[in-house]
Amino acid sequence: xxxxxxxxxxxxxxxxxxxxxxxxxxxxxxxxxxxxxxxxxxxxxxxxxxxxxxxxxxxxxxxxxxxxxxxxxxxxxxxxxxxxxxxxxxxxxxxxxxxxxxxxxxxxxxxxxxxxxxxxxxxxxxxxxxxxxxxxxxxxxxxxxxxxxxxxxxxxxxxxxxxxxxxxxxxxxxxxxxxxxxxxxxxxxxxxxxxxxxxxxxxxxxxxxxxxxxxxxxxxxxxxxxxxxxxxxxxxxxxxxxxxxxxxxxxxxxxxxxxxxxxxxxxxxxxxxxxxxxxxxxxxxxxxxxxxxxxxxxxxxxxxxxxxxxxxxxxxxxxxxxxxxxxxxxxxxxxxxxxxxxxxxxxxxxxxxxxxxxxxxxxxxxxxxxxxxxxxxxxxxxxxxxxxxxxxxxxxxxxxxxxxxxxxxxxxxxxxxxxxxxxxxxxxxxxxxxxxx
Ligand code: SAH
Ligand code: SF4
Ligand code: F3S
Numbered sequence: 001x002x003x004x005x006x007x008x009x010x011x012x013x014x015x016x017x018x019x020x021x022x023x024x025x026x027x028x029x030x031x032x033x034x035x036x037x038x039x040x041x042x043x044x045x046x047x048x049x050x051x052x053x054x055x056x057x058x059x060x061x062x063x064x065x066x067x068x069x070x071x072x073x074x075x076x077x078x079x080x081x082x083x084x085x086x087x088x089x090x091x092x093x094x095x096x097x098x099x100x101x102x103x104x105x106x107x108x109x110x111x112x113x114x115x116x117x118x119x120x121x122x123x124x125x126x127x128x129x130x131x132x133x134x135x136x137x138x139x140x141x142x143x144x145x146x147x148x149x150x151x152x153x154x155x156x157x158x159x160x161x162x163x164x165x166x167x168x169x170x171x172x173x174x175x176x177x178x179x180x181x182x183x184x185x186x187x188x189x190x191x192x193x194x195x196x197x198x199x200x201x202x203x204x205x206x207x208x209x210x211x212x213x214x215x216x217x218x219x220x221x222x223x224x225x226x227x228x229x230x231x232x233x234x235x236x237x238x239x240x241x242x243x244x245x246x247x248x249x250x251x252x253x254x255x256x257x258x259x260x261x262x263x264x265x266x267x268x269x270x271x272x273x274x275x276x277x278x279x280x281x282x283x284x285x286x287x288x289x290x291x292x293x294x295x296x297x298x299x300x301x302x303x304x305x306x307x308x309x310x311x312x313x314x315x316x317x318x319x320x321x322x323x324x325x326x327x328x329x330x331x332x333x334x335x336x337x338x339x340x341x342x343x344x345x346x347x348x349x350x351x352x353x354x355x356x357x358x359x360x361x362x363x364x365x366x367x368x369x370x371x372x373x374x375x376x377x378x379x380x381x382x383x384x385x386x387x388x389x390x391x392x393x394x395x396x397x398x399x400x401x402x403x404x405x406x407x408x409x410x411x412x413x414x415x416x417x418x419x420x421x422x423x424x425x426x427x428x429x430x431x432x433x434x435x436x437x
Pocket of ligand 3: 011012013014015016048049050051082083165166169170
């Protein structure tokens with residue numbers, strides 16, 4: 001019999017990328033091959049995100065496309081995995097467009113769910129677990145360049161940020177065993193990966209048998225000294241001096257911290273149930289820069305949260321100026337039903353005003369990114385080659401430790417090489433460099 005093949009589209013955060021790789025591994029062991037051609041797939045799946053309404057709308061749109069395949073080829077099954085499966089549950093099955101609904105903690109059951117669905121009855125498993133970390137599963141890596149790998153170090157989230165759906169879709173926080181993480185890092189190195197990103201919604205609350213995140217980070221960095229180590233996400237209230245010391249003392253840990261601020265106003269931060277103030281955030285930024293003057297800091301921000309005034313929005317702008325972020329992911333508030341904010345606070349900033357505030361933040365960040373890049377002109381960096389640049393095949397591109405995209409002329413290196421470059425010019429998005437011989 002022909003081997004069945006599975007096609008998966010991945011949406012949302014890096015955790016979902018890592019989860020898709022776990023799913024490929026579980027399905028591979030059950031005899032399913034992987035295909036990147038949807039028209040050849042026996043099982044078509046989307047690993048989904050619920051973080052904002054437009055993320056979900058996109059998936060509903062994709063489901064229409066999936067159903068063209070499902071209707072035109074006999075036996076094709078459509079599955080929804082991930083956060084939207086967990087949040088919408090029956091609503092997905094009731095749409096009649098989906099055969100399998102599997103939440104983030106039920107991937108081990110996928111072979112069983114697919115077989116049962118093939119008998120004609122739609123299947124759903126959205127039970128969340130307190131223990132599941134897929135610890136011993138070796139993911140099937142999907143990075144096209146074979147250079148960069150994600151390793152999940154924990155799952156779920158125990159914070160209760162009032163706007164956020166993640167605790168509902170991913171369940172409570174649990175840490176994966178340190179030894180299986182270290183073993184996976186060794187596997188990555190043996191397979192030729194040159195960069196590992198340790199993933200969790202709140203990496204600083206990693207805790208396993210008395211070992212904290214700094215212990216884990218140091219251990220991974222020491223075990224694979226020729227591999228570059230990154231991590232995400234750090235929460236401003238939890239990132240510790242010990243983590244900063246570990247970063248500063250290990251040359252292969254990249255000097256980049258993603259430190260989502262969400263708002264520059266204390267009143268809004270409190271309503272968001274973030275557990276820091278504007279001042280505490282600024283103090284963290286100062287501590288980071290004191291220890292590592294070359295450390296890049298990026299952030300996430302939400303414009304137009306419930307009851308945010310123009311003055312409070314301006315406090316976000318002034319915080320951005322004060323910190324001078326190197327990069328930012330910027331969103332306007334999207335109400336998620338079931339969250340504390342949806343239950344307690346009216347979503348009362350009109351869409352037009354949310355968009356205006358968001359655009360103001362984006363315009364400011366664009367100028368801050370340009371300023372940050374200009375400061376790098378004349379500096380030298382070690383860059384990990386990702387491959388040819390999109391704009392010009394004669395150029396290579398890759399990131400420096402600060403996670404900035406670099407582009408330079410080069411015909412002598414390939415993906416996975418570390419090269420020395422000097423920045424000669426920049427745009428807001430890219431450092432234009434020359435190779436240092
Ligand atoms: N665990 C990470 C964030 C994960 S979600 C942390 O705590 O920082 C990624 C980002 O999406 C968040 O930082 C936030 O900026 C944004 N986000 C989350 N919920 C949102 C919502 N309801 N509306 C708009 N943006 C949201
Ligand atoms: Fe959501 Fe807050 Fe958890 Fe991040 S820390 S995933 S924003 S609840
Ligand atoms: Fe989205 Fe779930 Fe990640 S909601 S951001 S895919 S944890």
